[in-house]
Amino acid sequence: MNIFVINSGSSSIKYQLFKIPSEKPVCSGLLERIGLSESTITHKVFIDNEEKVIKKRLTLPTHEAGLLEVAALLTDKNTGVIKEPEDIEVVGHRVVHGGETFAATAVINDAVKEEIKRLFPLAPLHNPANYTGIEVAEKIFTKAVQVAVFDTAFHQAMPEKAFRYAIPQSFYKDLRIRAYGFHGTSHKYVSQRAAEYLHNPKARIITIHLGNGCSMAAVDGGKSIDTSMGFGPLSGLVMGTRSGDIDPSVIFHLVDEVGYELDKVKALLNKQSGMQGLTGFSDMRDISKAIAEGDREAEMAYEMYAYRIKKYIGAYTAVLNGLDAIVFTAGVGENDENVRKRACANLDFLGIKLDDERNKVPSSGLKEISTENSPVKILVIPTNEELEIAQQCYELLSK
Numbered sequence: 001m002n003i004f005v006i007n008s009g010s011s012s013i014k015y016q017l018f019k020i021p022s023e024k025p026v027c028s029g030l031l032e033r034i035g036l037s038e039s040t041i042t043h044k045v046f047i048d049n050e051e052k053v054i055k056k057r058l059t060l061p062t063h064e065a066g067l068l069e070v071a072a073l074l075t076d077k078n079t080g081v082i083k084e085p086e087d088i089e090v091v092g093h094r095v096v097h098g099g100e101t102f103a104a105t106a107v108i109n110d111a112v113k114e115e116i117k118r119l120f121p122l123a124p125l126h127n128p129a130n131y132t133g134i135e136v137a138e139k140i141f142t143k144a145v146q147v148a149v150f151d152t153a154f155h156q157a158m159p160e161k162a163f164r165y166a167i168p169q170s171f172y173k174d175l176r177i178r179a180y181g182f183h184g185t186s187h188k189y190v191s192q193r194a195a196e197y198l199h200n201p202k203a204r205i206i207t208i209h210l211g212n213g214c215s216m217a218a219v220d221g222g223k224s225i226d227t228s229m230g231f232g233p234l235s236g237l238v239m240g241t242r243s244g245d246i247d248p249s250v251i252f253h254l255v256d257e258v259g260y261e262l263d264k265v266k267a268l269l270n271k272q273s274g275m276q277g278l279t280g281f282s283d284m285r286d287i288s289k290a291i292a293e294g295d296r297e298a299e300m301a302y303e304m305y306a307y308r309i310k311k312y313i314g315a316y317t318a319v320l321n322g323l324d325a326i327v328f329t330a331g332v333g334e335n336d337e338n339v340r341k342r343a344c345a346n347l348d349f350l351g352i353k354l355d356d357e358r359n360k361v362p363s364s365g366l367k368e369i370s371t372e373n374s375p376v377k378i379l380v381i382p383t384n385e386e387l388e389i390a391q392q393c394y395e396l397l398s399k
Ligand SMILES: Nc1ncnc2c1ncn2[C@@H]1O[C@H](COP(=O)(O)OP(=O)(O)O)[C@@H](O)[C@H]1O
Pocket: 210, 211, 212, 213, 240, 282, 283, 284, 285, 330, 331, 332, 335, 336
């Protein structure tokens, strides 16, 4: 089955084409800087064990222009992997917010699209881009079944005591205000890989997804029982441009005393905070460089980033009544050894012992970075949201 997976972000699109059940992608790619003056496409084709990379700089004013370019690459005479767009049988979409409506993967129809649209206000950086991806894919891949895989779905297993907020009941009952949690596809994927590695389907695992958005989950026997993001993808950890946990009093103070409009507070907490607000950079590589050059503020921001992770490790170890493994994943989690080191420092009383040397060794696959005698395994596992989405599409459609 030819399954094309689209992970559509606000200014970027990631994609992979799978011939499921094979787990190896046929091609993959990344479109960056959509809507800016110069966009880029990096398209990789995998033939046997060889990798062919095509890089293009061009103007991509819209997501539609971007996906049309991808369709052209997929069907190109020289580098193409399919004959025509109609050869794609399924398009799997990452959709960030599925509310309480979607606890599972869904075939997209008008009602599903309406629901994704209704949830725009809850994930303003993500759902509109996901929706655009769906509309454009429907036009290009006209024969394909379109499927949505929701970031929130994995966390629908959380118990009520974990997902409710302590505000009057009617806000939950009438308005569905509760914690939903995000990055579920990634938390599910890496926790499953970890459980397999441990040969223990009942393992108690803390998964730490550190990308541009960052979140943690407590996974008990394959089920998410708590997670750090909430009603929207803004709470919890310090992120690239988002604040993470903050006392709501700050918002009242900014509005009532400092004269901020609410839209300005929204932009502040979503786009100008986190590492961006603290250091002027949202990319961890820039921050590490600034630290190496002696930037004190960057050093403090890095400490705050790691400290927040550590607090959640403590909380989730309690929630899980013990711990078998910690998993680091996504851009920062997979690549930044110093974040891992600081987040796990001085937790030996919980059985968490990081091996400094193992932590430093680069690896493109799963690696164990705890000491030989550490009761808790610390693992780095590259996430693969696209593969997980393709597999969920396959499962749904071959039922
Ligand atoms: N070698 C690296 N060292 C440290 N951080 C890295 C490295 N490579 C990528 N990153 C971080 O990963 C982030 C992107 O992670 P990713 O999981 O791709 O995020 P997203 O899916 O949210 O765009 C970048 O912003 C950067 O901070």
